[in-house]
Amino acid sequence: MKNKLIDHPDIESILINQEQIAEKVTELGEQITNDYQGLKPIVIPILKGAAIFSTDLLRAMSIDVDLDYIDVSSYNGTTSTHDIKINRDIDIDVTNRDVILIDEIIDTGFTLEWASKFLLGKGAKSVKTAVFVDKSEKRENNFSPDYVGFQVPDKFIVGYGMDFNQRFRHLPVIAIIKTNK
Ligand code: IMP
Numbered sequence: 302m303k304n305k306l307i308d309h310p311d312i313e314s315i316l317i318n319q320e321q322i323a324e325k326v327t328e329l330g331e332q333i334t335n336d337y338q339g340l341k342p343i344v345i346p347i348l349k350g351a352a353i354f355s356t357d358l359l360r361a362m363s364i365d366v367d368l369d370y371i372d373v374s375s376y377n378g379t380t381s382t383h384d385i386k387i388n389r390d391i392d393i394d395v396t397n398r399d400v401i402l403i404d405e406i407i408d409t410g411f412t413l414e415w416a417s418k419f420l421l422g423k424g425a426k427s428v429k430t431a432v433f434v435d436k437s438e439k440r441e442n443n444f445s446p447d448y449v450g451f452q453v454p455d456k457f458i459v460g461y462g463m464d465f466n467q468r469f470r471h472l473p474v475i476a477i478i479k480t481n482k
């Protein structure tokens with residue numbers, strides 16, 4: 302059944318539909334499965350945004366994993382700030398473990414760069430990063446994620462975990478929002 306939220310007047314247009322999302326998640330899951338054969342990585346989604354993408358991605362991965370979550374914030378309204386605050390730390394021991402950090406979007410790159418260093422600092426053996434969408438035009442560092450679903454334009458987008466002031470996170474598509482309201 303169609304989610305009627307898609308027709309909300311604040312939604313400008315759909316950028317990535319449900320079929321495209323499903324197909325890409327399957328592809329990324331297969332890639333990760335191939336790369337981690339015989340290993341048991343710790344998967345760490347970054348809350349809250351990665352909560353939705355990570356549940357799909359995990360179910361597309363046919364390898365054994367451990368799962369933990371980290372909640373950091375660096376973001377207010379439609380502009381990124383560079384201050385990163387840990388709201389919830391991991392409680393699993395990452396020492397000598399392979400870690401896959403998941404976020405739904407990379408924008409300036411500060412969140413993932415910071416989180417990767419943070420986990421390496423805690424003794425992780427390796428840290429790879431998976432994002433569903435990459436707004437690479439906005440990058441302010443040299444960070445490039447290991448697994449990327451789609452490149453997206455420099456527009457404010459919502460859905461599939463992404464919010465605009467906490468709204469529209471659960472939209473089943475990725476849509477451009479009218480931010481001038
Ligand atoms: P970065 O640290 O600038 O790479 O920002 C990553 C975080 O910014 C993401 O986890 C999102 O929470 C947020 N973000 C960046 N662009 C958007 C967007 O277009 N829509 C919603 N959230 C965004």
Ligand code: MG
Nearest residue numbers: 348349350351
């Ligand atoms: Mg986020």
